[in-house]
Amino acid sequence: MNTLFDKIWDSHVVSMLDGGTTQLYIDRLYCHEVTTPQAFEGLRRRGIRCLRPEKIFCMPDHNTPTHDQDKPIADPVGRHQVETLEKNAKEFGLSYFGMMDPRNGIIHVVGPEKGLSLPGMTIVCGDSHTSTHGAVGAVAFGIGTSEAEMVMASQCILQQKPKSMRIRVEGRLGKGVTPKDVALYIMKRISTSGATGYFVEYAGSVVRDMSMEGRLTLCNLSIEMGARGGFIAPDEKTFEYLKGRDYAPKDGDWEKAVARWKTLKSGDDAVFDKEISFDASDIEPMITYGTNPGMGIGITGSIPAEAAPKSLDYMGFHAGEKLLGKKVDYVFLGACTNGRIEDFRAFASIAAGRHKAEGLTAWLVPGSWEVLRQIKAEGLDKVLGEAGFEIRQPGCSACLAMNDDKIPAGKYSVSTSNRNFEGRQGPGARTMLASPLTAAAAAVSGCVTDPRTLI
């Protein structure tokens, strides 16, 4: 009771159905090309339009190649899916940021970056990583295609109200420990279903100290703990980040908005259905050894004896062995998890003055054209170029094997993305999830390396 989650959720209730189902008003719907064609088709079949087209923003990201975006997509099926989104956006009168549009990028990078995701909003998208937008103090969650169609048709969704959980991380993070490591550590502790049925509010000194980029990474990974979503109460950092962004309120409206946003916090008397607390000093740089994101260890640790044999068989690892020193074939920096400017700064901090390991393939993929612009403005492209790294064009890339960037069967990748499921980065691909620092350490040494030894 009296949690920030309650405040935002309750202020969006349009009506209550028998048995606790809520008709919830949605402030923002994002659409990408993969999970919406059948929803638009549904609207056509019913002969209806989008109720509030101005609240819906569309952009392709999953199928987008990370090179030669000025040319048509080579894969005809992927191309058709992207063209279908463009056609649907036009037919239904929705904003569309297409390939090569400077506003394009991964939907969860673009939303906050353009000020389309704002504190206090309800935000949905047919994509589980919609939880990312919670970092600005919004209630944001992934939905299915039928639910996307619901929102298109009525700007509302029918949902049962999730329970609330607060996860506090107190203390100070050690050298080389990043928000990605915090999230992987929480998953290791509570498992990938530990927050199922809950909406998580992250709090504590570590979360307050995090940059907006770090908060976006942490909230992004809420779904990997099973949570419906995760968010952080907005503060001065949030306001500073949003100020002046394209779709953020302007002038007098800005002051009014900030005054309203400052009230968005859980009451001192707030009661959560569950509270958990972690100590920052227990968290090391993390890496995963298995086939779900909860199967992680501290980088210097060993694979636990009780690790699922099916996962170890897939990964080609054995219980009890260390990952340090394991050969790495591919490194992927990017995705909605770690494709922001700060992630490139972190990677470059280790790559600078060193060189990409021989025989290793590295894909460095900015989350948006705006991130690429910042990379160039800061000269990071030069630093990385001298170290043998090339920066690609924005998109989801090697996170989920829907475009050209696939890890070949049997090869090992250290990846800053969010999922190490079997086949996630390509059939037979073996994924180890880690932070941008740990990815950079692997990229310059060719094997799993503790980034703290290179800082």
Place this chain on the structure above:
Amino acid sequence: MKQKFDIIESSCVPLPLENVDTDQIIPARFLKATTRDEKYFGENLFRDWRYRPDGSLNKDFVLNDPSYGGCILVAGKNFGSGSSREHAAWAIAGYGFRAVISSAFADIHKNNELNNFVLPVTVSEAFLKELFDSIGADHGERVRIDLPGQKVSNLKTGKSESFEINPYKKYCLMEGLDDIDYLLSHRKDIEDYERAHE
């Protein structure tokens, strides 16, 4: 497919694995379709477990074992974790499953099943274990799922458990109605809300 759900009695397909994610239920490369072709998704259900990398049938996988069949899938806890892709629910429905029994479902996938008239039935760990044992002992073991009575029964042991379902979703499943039918009939409420929050 809008199909009214009442009481079903069927043999089961057991998948005694935990944390089955939606990338396994339907791999991403099958998400490029722009139509809701359940037959296509059903044919590719658990694609990379059903077939070996060379395209041959993996005879060790349960869907390829002819001694199992029926319209109920029984799976380990945290079924449907990961990606929100509704294609996973389309694949399950397209293959011919009408219900999935597990001790826990991931939230988004559970909603997706309900929106496709597939019933997720959450049972206790003990009931699930006994059900896997019963199916292991007799591949033709039958289970009865009574949606109106919210009861699931292991017909071999005679044990039953009641299960939870949101009353509104229960009504939708029993009547073959979807949420959009409901929402479109409440346009005035939506406009009233918008006026009050301008």
